[in-house]
Amino acid sequence: MDQMRPVVYCSLCLLFVLDHITILPIMAAIKVHGSPLSTNTLRVLATVYEKELDHEFVLIDMSAGEHKKEHFLSTHNPFGQVPAFEDGDLKLFESRAITKYIACEYADKGTQLIYQDSKKMAITSVWMEVEGQQYEQIAAKLAWELVYKPLLLGMSADTAIVEENEHRLAKVLDIYESRLAQSKYLGGDCFTLADLHHLPTLHYLFGTQVKQLFDSRPHVSAWIADITARPAWLKALALQSQQ
Amino acid sequence: MATPVKVYGPPMSTAVSRVLACLYEKNVEFELISINMSKGEHKKPEFLKLQPFGQVPAFEDESISIFESRAICRYICDKYADKGNKGLYGTNPLAKASIDQWIEAEGQSFNPPSSTLVFQLAFAPRMNIKQDKVLIRQNEEKLSKVLDIYEKRLGEARFLAGDEFSLADLSHLPNTQYLVSGTDKGNLFTSRENVGRWWDEISSRDSWKKVVDLQKGA
Numbered sequence: 001m002d003q004m005r006p007v008v009y010c011s012l013c014l015l016f017v018l019d020h021i022t023i024l025p026i027m028a029a030i031k032v033h034g035s036p037l038s039t040n041t042l043r044v045l046a047t048v049y050e051k052e053l054d055h056e057f058v059l060i061d062m063s064a065g066e067h068k069k070e071h072f073l074s075t076h077n078p079f080g081q082v083p084a085f086e087d088g089d090l091k092l093f094e095s096r097a098i099t100k101y102i103a104c105e106y107a108d109k110g111t112q113l114i115y116q117d118s119k120k121m122a123i124t125s126v127w128m129e130v131e132g133q134q135y136e137q138i139a140a141k142l143a144w145e146l147v148y149k150p151l152l153l154g155m156s157a158d159t160a161i162v163e164e165n166e167h168r169l170a171k172v173l174d175i176y177e178s179r180l181a182q183s184k185y186l187g188g189d190c191f192t193l194a195d196l197h198h199l200p201t202l203h204y205l206f207g208t209q210v211k212q213l214f215d216s217r218p219h220v221s222a223w224i225a226d227i228t229a230r231p232a233w234l235k236a237l238a239l240q241s242q243q
Numbered sequence: 244m245a246t247p248v249k250v251y252g253p254p255m256s257t258a259v260s261r262v263l264a265c266l267y268e269k270n271v272e273f274e275l276i277s278i279n280m281s282k283g284e285h286k287k288p289e290f291l292k293l294q295p296f297g298q299v300p301a302f303e304d305e306s307i308s309i310f311e312s313r314a315i316c317r318y319i320c321d322k323y324a325d326k327g328n329k330g331l332y333g334t335n336p337l338a339k340a341s342i343d344q345w346i347e348a349e350g351q352s353f354n355p356p357s358s359t360l361v362f363q364l365a366f367a368p369r370m371n372i373k374q375d376k377v378l379i380r381q382n383e384e385k386l387s388k389v390l391d392i393y394e395k396r397l398g399e400a401r402f403l404a405g406d407e408f409s410l411a412d413l414s415h416l417p418n419t420q421y422l423v424s425g426t427d428k429g430n431l432f433t434s435r436e437n438v439g440r441w442w443d444e445i446s447s448r449d450s451w452k453k454v455v456d457l458q459k460g461a
Contacts (some may be wrong), residue, residue: 093348100340222344
């Protein structure tokens, strides 16, 4: 009986441990490489949060030029830009390709960010291109002059460039105003990637004189108030103060 | 029999020709409705209903009216998935993601400098607009850097997204055609071994030759 006691104790300990063991989390298959200050990275982070996906955020030290080093170029993005993305063996760059992949691959999780109906998806696709081709080209120039140049380089904005691009943005926003008078969101009745893609640059422009271009257009203004209040977007933004 | 598929715009427009190349690749019949841009037809109210930004192309079929050439191409590929080149937009989600990645690279990194050069070198002279030498030099430098990246990529893969010709390669055809055949900047492409090889291959596709013929005939 004495010889049995240690065995009994060991068995009881083992049972105790098995009862209380927590399964170690599997290494996240999804990784987002980038910086929370980068508009393109924020675009992907907002999407990951909308879809409620487990993921790992890998901070890239852009001030140290990490994104321009050979390892990053050959492993993640030959253009030396953030974000870069991994899902298991899949590697992608270009934020708008990444968000689309996430929206399609994880269609059944979290918020629906694309339409399954092909006609509705075609309209959404149009406005995704409008963001990437019409809006972003102008908004990024304004964000550079009014936000990044002063912040990162201590230089003041080029007023001629600002004026020219405010004028161009106003024309684009007139078209957005018409669209949003007919449709709650850019793609249709539901929030989709077409709306989400605007969030990061909008956020930066809202801290500048450009805000009044948005405020003075009631449908645009209401749309912005709606999409910027989304919890997933606020979660992505919160990463800025954590770094 | 009249086809419901209509493309609005002049074939010499790079964005219009992007859509035409896609329609030819997919063997989709279409009607090309010319828009006289020198007469400002693209800014008239009837056209603005189709394309509120007053740009070409616009696209219509029996069920939809859309714009933005890359969105139109994606729509054509999805709607006519079983026609013509079935793999043009990938036959599985991973292939599609890779193609989207390079379409975005085209739209965000390749298109801005190349379209500026196309305008400055091919269109401005015809329109009696003075060329901006500084802009030309700046954009030639930007495009060179992009093509260095393409040179490396095309040393690893036959086409941008992999082993097969895709919408990603097709997206590059319009601007490159002008630069190689219509300006003195063709060497940017032809002096790079892999880029040169890739250009020869994609530009000799029947679908692209048809577009070039349309452009010459217009």
